[in-house]
Amino acid sequence: MCSPQIILDKIVEKIVDSVIQSVVCHIRFVCCYKGNLEKLDAEKKNLEEQRQKVNDEVDRYKTLGEDIEANVSNWQTEADNMIKEVEEFLSHNTDKESMQCFKFSCPDYISRYKLSKQAERKIGDIKNLTQKGKFDKVAHPKPPPHKLLFPSSADFVSLDYMIFDSRESIFERIMDALKDSKVYKIGVHGLGGVGKTKMVEEVGKQVKKDGLFDEVVMAVVSQDATVSKIQLQLIGGLNPKPEVATITDEHERAIQLWPRLDNGKKNLIILDDIWQELSLDTIGIPITGKNKVVITSRNRDVWKNMEMDTEIQIKVLSETEAWALFKKKVGNSVDSPELHAIAKKVCKECQGLPVAILVVGGALKGKEKHVWKNALEKLKKSMLKKIEGISPKLYESMKLSYDYLSMDAKSCFLLCCMFPEDAEIPIDELVRHCTARGLLDQKPDTLEEARDAVHTVVDTLKTCSLLLDGTDKNVVKMHDVIRDVAVSIADDEKAILVKHDVHEWPKKGTYESYLAISLTSKTVHEVPNKLGCSQLHTLLLECIAPLVIIPDMFFDGMEKLTVLELNGVRMLQLPPSLANLVNLRMLCLNECQLEDITILKDLKNNLEVLSLRGSDIKALPLEIGQLTQLRLLDLRNCKKLSKIPQGVISNLSRLEELYILDDLLPWEATRGYKEGSKVNLDELRKLTRLTTLHIHIPDAMLLPKDICFENLIRFIISMGERFYFLKYQSSTRMFKLVGIPFRDEFNVLLERAEVLHLEKVEGIQKVYHRLYPSGSFNKLTELTIEDCKLKYLFSPSCARGLLQIQQLVIRD
Known part of the structure; x- marks a missing residue:
């Protein structure tokens, strides 16, 4: 102790x-x-x-x-x-x-x-x-929206998502109807431009997210609907797809489509924008205990015999909602003391129609007070025009916006209405038309300058909500209501006659005074012996499948014609009167069954654009080399084309864009001229103005050692084994190399590529070391590397530079 x-x-x-x-x-x-x-x-x-x-x-x-x-x-x-x-x-x-x-x-x-x-x-x-x-x-990942977002950026560019209470209640009514076991067919109706399409699209997304239906498939019907068109859209939306797309008979296709939809699963079928009564049985749509159909239309009378279980109307926006949307489009300037009162009145004149509000708002954004006052007077005093399913005020709103456009924007806007309803319009097509018709104010010297000008005009039209974004950056769309108004404006000005899916040629005396005509038909069997349109500058005839003969004198007296498209016409020989079109600058003979095109030599003085895409020509005649003004030649998908005489391509010294994607074309390796020989790649070196090239080169031995790709701005180039280009038609810069040793000439293609595919490529390690410091891969959206024996793929610094990458595939 x-x-x-x-x-x-x-x-x-x-x-x-x-x-x-x-x-x-x-x-x-x-x-x-x-x-x-x-x-x-x-x-x-x-x-x-x-x-x-x-x-x-x-x-x-x-x-x-x-x-x-x-x-x-x-x-x-x-x-x-x-x-x-x-x-x-x-x-x-x-x-x-x-x-x-x-x-x-x-x-x-x-x-x-x-x-x-x-x-x-x-x-x-x-x-x-x-x-x-x-x-x-x-x-x-961003979660999907829980509320209805209307309108979305997919519909009207440069506009943020907005939530409208009136739309939310309608959205819930449709959702409740879809959950009701006693309801199978739902009709949604309202004026054109009120938001029916967006509504059912959002419903489709929500029921899929909630697991209410196993599959949701949608078809846009539109005015020129055919059973076949609806069937093909439904087939395209199914996964897996039924093996019926190649069947041409509508009845047989319906028989095959029926069991695919009647498969015991819960399927929602959306038929948007119908204009006449439809037989669901004829299309191949079964209405069983698990299938339901949502149909939209401007006119509820079209389904009066279709026995709808419930009908829901989408009305115009409330005054508060309309003003919120208008202010969102125009900006805070409408709150200024100087403009507020006038802006309120202008918005009221739009009568709550979303499309009208967006179009008028886009037209007046950034304008001075006197422009607003003038617009208000125009909307008040306008003579209201009736178009089926469209509010007269909506027409006047569109017309007001159109009147404020520049001349080249007006021309481009009306040009877009010549394409079929609900079509995705390639910007490249607009470039070709605008160039050939001289629609651009600045008169660009090159197609590249024209492309920039057209993109600028398209951006203006998008800002005004007159055009919409397409599925990718290379296409645009036109709202069906806006297109109807555009067609009406063009008709009023006697500028353009647009008739799609017509059953017979228009009556004599109804079309001769127009400046442009666009006709589409699958049933017209004959055309006039002589068209008799002396003022016509543009003629588009498409999908006239039964038509096998165009009369010899058909083009007589049409010397002002500058653009001619004969697409899908089954004629073996071009009419002699084609040689009289001395001012023709653009000629498209796509998907035609042609044997002899020698007559095209007579168009040598002015022809700048020639497209034979998908046609059955077997050989390009030597006389094509006389078209020395040609700036664009499109030979894509000419599956029977087996010969291009030597010297034809190199003679086209003004060529800026060349499209030859068929890998069956037998290129020759010989250099220098030899009588009777075929085209060789050495001819490309003489095309010093070439900025766009789409080509397949099966063998590296065919490629000249001193070939230069430095001037290329857009390209789809494949070297090696056969390659299918369909997926990459919208890509502006794509390079694929398979089983071919890398060469220094390819460096510029790697540096500029957006889509890059490298397979069994020798020497690629050296290329990586050379390109890493330059940040060359920062433009890539897709990269595929297969069997290239790489020790490592990316350095950390290079990997951080892949800012645009969307798809990366690595296989060893």
Whole structure:
């Protein structure tokens, strides 16, 4: 048992040790003053490095369109604040190393003690924050919207998502009807431009997300609907697709489509924009216990015999909703004292129609007060025109927007209405038409300049909500209501006659005065002996399948014609009167059954664009080489084309765009002229103006060693085995190399490619080392690398440069 003295000694010893440790700790703060500040600065740099890593990851995920995790965003804010706080602390105190109590006296140990202690505390805080910045998950995909978003950016560009209460209630009514076991057929009706299509699209997305239906498939019916057209759209939307697309008989296709839809699953079929009564049985749509159909129309009378289970009307926007949409389109300028009252009246004249509000708003955005006043008077005093299913006020709204367009924008707008309803319109087609018809004010010298000008005009029309985005950047769409108005405007001005899916040629005396005609038919068997349109500058005839003969004198007296498209016509020989079209600048004979096109030599003085895409020609005649004004030649998908005489391509010295994608074309390896020989790739070297090239080269031996791709701006180039280009028709820069050693001439293609496919390529390792520093892959959207024997794929710096990548495939 310990004596009291021993116990007391131990207690005193512990107290003394504790005091000594405390004194040593406090002395350490003074002695380690400078070291703590240096350590704090080092930890700040560690935090800055971690912050940069997190910021890089955040930027990458934002580029991919994902939402950043809340804890990550909070950490970024904490890190920014901590770094700022430490920097201020260091900047104020690092210069106090020589702190003294008094001038010429001892150091100020008290101040050093306090600062050193603060620095040590901050070191602990900053270490913890740096460790917290190591995240397992930085972002997550954006969730789908839970409410109806109307209208969306897919419908009207440069417009953010907006939620309308009136649309939300209609959305819920449709959803409730789809959940009702007693309801199979739902009709949604309302004026053109009120938002029916967007509504059913959102419904389709929501029921798919909720698991209410296994499959949702939609067909846009439109005015020129045929059973075949509807069937093919439904087939295209099914996955897996039934093997019926190649069947031409509508009845047989319906028989095959029926069991695919009557498969025991819950299927929702949406038929948008019907104009006449439809027989669902004829199409091949079964209405069983698990299938349901939603149909939209401008006129509810069209389904009066279709026995709809419920009908839902979409009305115009309320005054509050209309003003919110109008203000969103025009901007805050409408709240200025100068414009507010006028803007309110203009918006009211749009009568709550979303399309009218967007179009008028786009036309007046950024305009002065006198323009607004003039627009208001026009809308008030306009003579209302009736178009089936369209509010008269909507027509006047469109006409007002049209009137404010520049001349080239007007021309492009009316040109778009010549394409079929609901069609995706390739911008390249607009470029060809605008160039051939001289529609652009600046009269560009090259097709590349014309393309830039057309893109500028298209952007203007999108801003005015007169055109919509397509499925990719190379196509646009026109809202069906806007197209109806455009056709009406063109008809009023006697500028364009548009008739699609006509059953017979228009009656004599109804078309002769027009400047442009666009006709589509599958049933017209004959055309007039002589068209008799002396003022006509554009003629588009398409899909006139039964037509096998165009009369010899058909084109007589049409010397002003500058654009001619005869697509899908089954004529073996072109009529002699074609030679009289001395001012023709664009000729398209796509999908035609032609044997002899020698007559085209007579168009040599002015023809600039020649497209034979998908036609049955077997050989390109030597006389084509006389078309020395030609700037564009399109021979894609000419599957029977087996010969192009040597010298034809090289004679077309003004050629800017060349499309030859058929890999069956037998290129020759010989260089220099030899009578009777076929085209060789050496001829491409003489096309010094070439900026666009689509070509398949099966053998590298065919390629001249000194070929130069430096001038190419757009290209689809495949070298090696047979390759299918259908997927990449919209790609502007695609390069595929299979089983061919890499050559220096290919560097420029790699540097500019958006889609790159490398397979069994020797020497690619050297190329990677050469291209990594230049950031050459930052344009890539798709990259495929197969069997290239790479030791590594990307350096970290190169991988960070793949900002646009959407698809990456690596196979060894």
